[in-house]
Amino acid sequence: MGLTFSKIEGKSKEFYTLFILLSIFSLIGFICFMVSYISGHHVLGSSSIIPWGMPITITIYFIGLSAGSLILSSLTYVFGKEEYRPIARLAVFLAIVLIFGAMIGIALDLGRPEKSWRLFMFFVLNNMRSMFAVNGILYGGYFLIGVVYLGAIFAENYKFIKLMGKIAIGWAALVHMGTGAIFGFIATRPIFFSPIKPFEFLTAAMVSGLALLMIAVVAVFKFTKRDLKQELIFSLSRLLRILIVVLAVMVLVDKLTHLYSPHREATVWLLTGPYSWIFWLLQVGFAYILPLIILFHPKYSKNLKGVMVAAFLVVIGIFGERFSLVVPGTAYPLPLYPGKIEGIWGMAGSFPITPIETFMSLGIFTLAGLLFLVGLKNLELLPVIPPSPQGGEAKSEGGPDAGRK
Amino acid sequence: MPRWGMVIDLDKCVGCQACTTACKAENNVPHGSPEEQRSRRDIFWNKVIAATTGKYPRVNTELISMPCMQCEHAPCVTVCPAKATYRREDGIVVQDFRRCLGCKYCIVACPYGARSFNSIEQEEKPYHRPDLPPDRNVWGQWPFPTRTHGVVEKCTFCFHRIDQALKEGKKVGTEVVPACVEDCPSGARKFGDLDDTRSEVSSLLSSRGWIRLREELDTKPKVYYLLK
Numbered sequence: 001m002g003l004t005f006s007k008i009e010g011k012s013k014e015f016y017t018l019f020i021l022l023s024i025f026s027l028i029g030f031i032c033f034m035v036s037y038i039s040g041h042h043v044l045g046s047s048s049i050i051p052w053g054m055p056i057t058i059t060i061y062f063i064g065l066s067a068g069s070l071i072l073s074s075l076t077y078v079f080g081k082e083e084y085r086p087i088a089r090l091a092v093f094l095a096i097v098l099i100f101g102a103m104i105g106i107a108l109d110l111g112r113p114e115k116s117w118r119l120f121m122f123f124v125l126n127n128m129r130s131m132f133a134v135n136g137i138l139y140g141g142y143f144l145i146g147v148v149y150l151g152a153i154f155a156e157n158y159k160f161i162k163l164m165g166k167i168a169i170g171w172a173a174l175v176h177m178g179t180g181a182i183f184g185f186i187a188t189r190p191i192f193f194s195p196i197k198p199f200e201f202l203t204a205a206m207v208s209g210l211a212l213l214m215i216a217v218v219a220v221f222k223f224t225k226r227d228l229k230q231e232l233i234f235s236l237s238r239l240l241r242i243l244i245v246v247l248a249v250m251v252l253v254d255k256l257t258h259l260y261s262p263h264r265e266a267t268v269w270l271l272t273g274p275y276s277w278i279f280w281l282l283q284v285g286f287a288y289i290l291p292l293i294i295l296f297h298p299k300y301s302k303n304l305k306g307v308m309v310a311a312f313l314v315v316i317g318i319f320g321e322r323f324s325l326v327v328p329g330t331a332y333p334l335p336l337y338p339g340k341i342e343g344i345w346g347m348a349g350s351f352p353i354t355p356i357e358t359f360m361s362l363g364i365f366t367l368a369g370l371l372f373l374v375g376l377k378n379l380e381l382l383p384v385i386p387p388s389p390q391g392g393e394a395k396s397e398g399g400p401d402a403g404r405k
Numbered sequence: 406m407p408r409w410g411m412v413i414d415l416d417k418c419v420g421c422q423a424c425t426t427a428c429k430a431e432n433n434v435p436h437g438s439p440e441e442q443r444s445r446r447d448i449f450w451n452k453v454i455a456a457t458t459g460k461y462p463r464v465n466t467e468l469i470s471m472p473c474m475q476c477e478h479a480p481c482v483t484v485c486p487a488k489a490t491y492r493r494e495d496g497i498v499v500q501d502f503r504r505c506l507g508c509k510y511c512i513v514a515c516p517y518g519a520r521s522f523n524s525i526e527q528e529e530k531p532y533h534r535p536d537l538p539p540d541r542n543v544w545g546q547w548p549f550p551t552r553t554h555g556v557v558e559k560c561t562f563c564f565h566r567i568d569q570a571l572k573e574g575k576k577v578g579t580e581v582v583p584a585c586v587e588d589c590p591s592g593a594r595k596f597g598d599l600d601d602t603r604s605e606v607s608s609l610l611s612s613r614g615w616i617r618l619r620e621e622l623d624t625k626p627k628v629y630y631l632l633k
Contacts, residue, residue, distance in 0.1 A: 037555075039525075039526075040524045040525040040526055040554045040555070041507075041522065041524035041525075041554070041555065042441070042444070042446055042524040042525050044524075046509075046522075047444055047445045047446045047522070047524075048445055048446060048447075048448075048512060048518075048520070048521045048522050049445045049518075051509035051512040051513055051522060052509060052513065106508075109508070109509075110506050110507045110508055110555075111505070111506065111507020111508075111509070111522065111523075111524075111554070111555030111556055111557075112505065112506050112507045112555040112556060115487075115504075115505075115506045115507075116506065118486075118487045118504065118506055119486055119487070119506065119508075125487060125488060125504075126486055126487065126488065127482075127483075127485055127486060127487070127488045127491075129483050130483065130484045130485055130486040130510070131484065132484065132486035132508060132510050133486035133487075136486065182510075186480075186484075186513055186514050187480070187516075187622055188480060188513070188514055188515065188516040188622065189513065192513075262621070330512075330513055334516060334517070334518050335619075336454055336456070336469070336471065336517060336518065336618060336619070337454065337456040337467060337469050337618060338456065338458070339456035339457050339458040339467065340456065340457045340458070341454055341455070341456050341457075342454075342455040342456070342457055342466070343454070343455060344442075344445065345452065345454045345518065346454075346456075349445060352444070
């Protein structure tokens with residue numbers, strides 16, 4: 001285990017520029033949240049028809065990234081794949097930052113965020129039949145497990161690391177399946193209701209988490225001028241393309257099943273209606289087809305830039321996948337009575353993009369980026385740069401905005 | 406324990422929206438601005454929808470007035486993480502504003518669109534009958550002294566009227582009924598105990614063909630519609 005880890009120095013100009021930029025946007029996000037809290041949720045895009053908007057989309061997206069990232073860190077600590085050891089610490093830390101960001105996202109979406117402690121009164125004040133309450137246990141436990149796991153890694157207690165890694169991998173899978181169950185168990189909403197949702201969410205989590213991890217690793221190593229073995233990224237990209245295929249098949253099965261009655265009309269509306277471009281362009285195009293073309297291409301799949309483009313597309317595409325689930329899922333009108341429902345109750349909801357919500361959402365991203373940056377500076381997450389022939393450690397520079405996506 | 410239910414006669418309903426208005430007046434439900442109407446943030450505890458079948462000249466429009474269905478297997482009660490939505494012993498599904506977090510999961514889960522999110526701080530006036538019996542005495546006044554933003558609201562079957570009537574020994578269903586039933590000009594709505602064989606609702610249900618909305622979801626609503 002002859003690999004040692006270090007902090008970044010974080011004294012360069014780029015580091016501080018990035019730090020200040022992220023802080024400013026986080027502050028703007030917080031102000032937007034206060035505006036939405038004081039003046040009411042009408043400044044957000046959500047309504048009684050589309051109750052869940054951007055913050056929930058970001059939350060499930062972050063949870064996915066987090067769970068995926070944590071599962072991948074276990075490749076080293078549980079399955080003993082030594083080649084991934086340089087990035088394993090980063091993966092665990094990224095997972096903790098992202099789950100924290102996700103919990104912030106939920107809190108911002110609550111109408112009464114000051115009551116969010118009620119979500120964690122397990123079995124006392126909570127209705128444990130609610131998937132939301134069950135997920136409260138899962139998210140809280142996940143955060144704690146992640147922190148203990150990272151602590152064990154820092155303490156280099158390998159027996160304990162292996163135990164925690166095993167718990168963490170199982171728990172991470174549960175977290176994401178639980179998140180899928182929040183949507184999959186709702187019989188009222190045809191686009192949500194599906195037993196495959198937990199598994200689809202788990203796969204999507206691993207896909208997006210892996211892609212984000214690849215971006216984060218390449219960016220951090222490049223900005224801090226660390227030497228990265230390209231073969232490591234290529235082996236991850238081979239894993240990525242398999243996962244994308246699995247995810248695409250799951251989504252295909254899900255949509256095909258839904259094209260049969262009784263969910264047919266809503267699904268046809270999703271595939272052809274006003275939100276279809278998000279589904280086809282972002283989800284199918286960016287998350288499945290384009291990355292698969294790149295990753296199976298004999299030339300581009302051996303090129304670091306090509307792989308990075310694919311990873312970026314996946315990260316954006318999976319966000320589209322989340323959005324095309326959350327918003328159109330509730331926008332489709334409820335079939336309250338047989339026949340065509342006239343007027344407003346028979347119309348699909350629309351989701352306006354409002355500035356307050358946009359900046360608030362951006363604030364969640366930048367806050368996660370900020371925490372990631374602070375962590376890089378204060379925790380020993382990155383492998384030490386081996387002494388170069390010119391002598392001494394090269395000057396470490398600021399981390400990139402890798403945590404933002 | 407009675408099991409309160411409502412019977413709406415589609416033959417008598419003229420779609421005048423008196424129930425909606427009566428509900429807004431009784432329960433201090435905000436009236437909503439045109440802007441709120443457009444963005445679909447206005448709060449309805451009771452709504453009237455129109456469902457059309459057929460083509461001109463053979464066309465039929467059914468007017469369905471929809472309060473909360475007070476389901477026996479209510480999806481909103483199942484999904485609420487904070488026990489803010491719960492079923493009382495008499496089967497009425499109520500929303501406790503004190504406990505509600507505003508997570509809106511119940512809006513997602515409700516098959517009838519009966520729930521609205523109160524996004525704006527409404528006009529600051531006390532709930533206009535402060536002498537009403539509280540739901541649980543230990544918690545003080547029902548359910549929140551003033552309206553508050555950031556929580557989900559829904560129809561309560563006017564349980565304050567029912568509780569008051571039971572306390573005073575009046576007969577619920579004949580002497581005291583929810584506001585929407587009282588104000589229905591054509592007498593299309595009837596309210597009463599579904600378990601009581603002598604109640605008007607029971608006799609109506611045994612004499613006519615009836616439906617409940619969205620039976621396929623097995624929510625067992627307690628609002629029945631008598632067919633034309």
